[in-house]
Amino acid sequence: MPAQLIDGVKLSQQLRADIARRAAELTAQGHQPGLAVIIVGDDPASHVYVRNKVKACGEAGFHSVLEKYEADFSEAALLERIAALNVDPAIHGILVQMPLPKHIDPSKVIEAIATTKDVDGYSVLSAGELVANLPGFRPCTPYGCMKLIETTGIDLRGKHAVVVGRSNTVGKPMALLLLQANATVTICHSATPDLGYHTRQADVIVAAVGRRNTVTADMVKPGAIVIDVGMNRNDEGKLCGDVDFDGVSEVASHITPVPGGVGPMTITMLLMNTLESAERGLAKKQVAVDPAAGMIPKPDIA
Numbered sequence: 001m002p003a004q005l006i007d008g009v010k011l012s013q014q015l016r017a018d019i020a021r022r023a024a025e026l027t028a029q030g031h032q033p034g035l036a037v038i039i040v041g042d043d044p045a046s047h048v049y050v051r052n053k054v055k056a057c058g059e060a061g062f063h064s065v066l067e068k069y070e071a072d073f074s075e076a077a078l079l080e081r082i083a084a085l086n087v088d089p090a091i092h093g094i095l096v097q098m099p100l101p102k103h104i105d106p107s108k109v110i111e112a113i114a115t116t117k118d119v120d121g122y123s124v125l126s127a128g129e130l131v132a133n134l135p136g137f138r139p140c141t142p143y144g145c146m147k148l149i150e151t152t153g154i155d156l157r158g159k160h161a162v163v164v165g166r167s168n169t170v171g172k173p174m175a176l177l178l179l180q181a182n183a184t185v186t187i188c189h190s191a192t193p194d195l196g197y198h199t200r201q202a203d204v205i206v207a208a209v210g211r212r213n214t215v216t217a218d219m220v221k222p223g224a225i226v227i228d229v230g231m232n233r234n235d236e237g238k239l240c241g242d243v244d245f246d247g248v249s250e251v252a253s254h255i256t257p258v259p260g261g262v263g264p265m266t267i268t269m270l271l272m273n274t275l276e277s278a279e280r281g282l283a284k285k286q287v288a289v290d291p292a293a294g295m296i297p298k299p300d301i302a
C-alpha cells in the first residue's frame, strides 16, 4: 500500500483560516498583528520567499512592512532599523531574511531583535527557552513539521524519531520538539558513518540535510512517517527534497511531498508566531491596566 500524502498546502489553509479569524478579532480591538520583513541584497530565491511571506500576511489580514536594502547596506544601519522596529507598537514580529551579505554578522543581527518579537525563534534566548521547556517562539520549520506529524494521528510517545541534519534552524530544534513530545530521539549528521542503520529503526524520519536522495527506500522501515524538509533542484531544475519520494512512498505509511509539504507550513507557523506575539502583547496590556492586578503600566514595547 503506498504511503498517505501529508498535505502541507491543505493543513496550511486550515490553520491560516483560523489565524485570519483570530487576527480579525485583534484588529477589531485595535491591535492588528504586524510583521516586519527585512531583506538585504539581491539573492533571487530570497526575494521570492520574502514576497510569499508578505503575501501570506496580507491574506491573513496582518499588517506587514517589507524593507529591502542593497547588498552594501551596513551592519550598523541594519541594527538601527531593528532597534526602531523593536519599539514600533504596530510590529509584533521581525524577520531578517537569511542569508545576509558576508559583511554582516548574522548573530549580531538576530540577537538585536527583541525576544518578544523574535518570531523566527532564531535568537539564543528563544533557543534556550526551547531547551528549558519554557514558552517562547519555536523555529517555524520544525514547528510546522510537528503540526504535519500531528495530522497522522499517531502519538509520538515512545516512538523512535530520527532527525537527519543538525542545523540550528531545523535539525537541532526539531530534535528538541520531538523530545518534548516524548519521542526517543536520534540525531544523525554528516559524520554519522552508517545513516541507514539509524533510519531503518525510525518510526519517524525528519530529513533536513539539503542533499537530494539522502533517504532512499532501503533506509526506511515499513510504516514509518517521513517528513522531508529538503529544498533542492534535480537535474531538470525541478524542486525536490532530501528524500527519494517515489521509492520511499512505497515503504512509508505517511510522507510529505516537496513542494507542498514543509515549505508552506514554515510560512504558516511564522504567521502563527506573529499572531501569538500580538495576542501576548494585548494580554500584557490588559493586565497592566487592570488596577486589581496591581501592576504598574509598562512602556508599550511589545
Ligand SMILES: Nc1nc(=O)c2c([nH]1)NC[C@@H]1CN(c3ccc(C(=O)N[C@@H](CCC(=O)O)C(=O)O)cc3)C=[N+]21
Pocket (backbone or CB within 6 Å): 049, 052, 095, 096, 097, 098, 099, 120, 140, 231, 239, 258, 259, 260, 261, 262, 263, 264, 265, 266, 267
Ligand atoms: N530569517 C529567515 N527565516 C526563514 O524562515 C527563512 C530564511 N530566513 N531564509 C530562507 C529560508 C527558506 N524558507 C522557506 C519558506 C517557505 C518555502 C515554501 O513555501 N516552499 C514551497 C515551494 C516554493 C517554490 O515552489 O519555490 C513548498 O515547499 O511547497 C520555502 C522556503 C524560509 N526561510
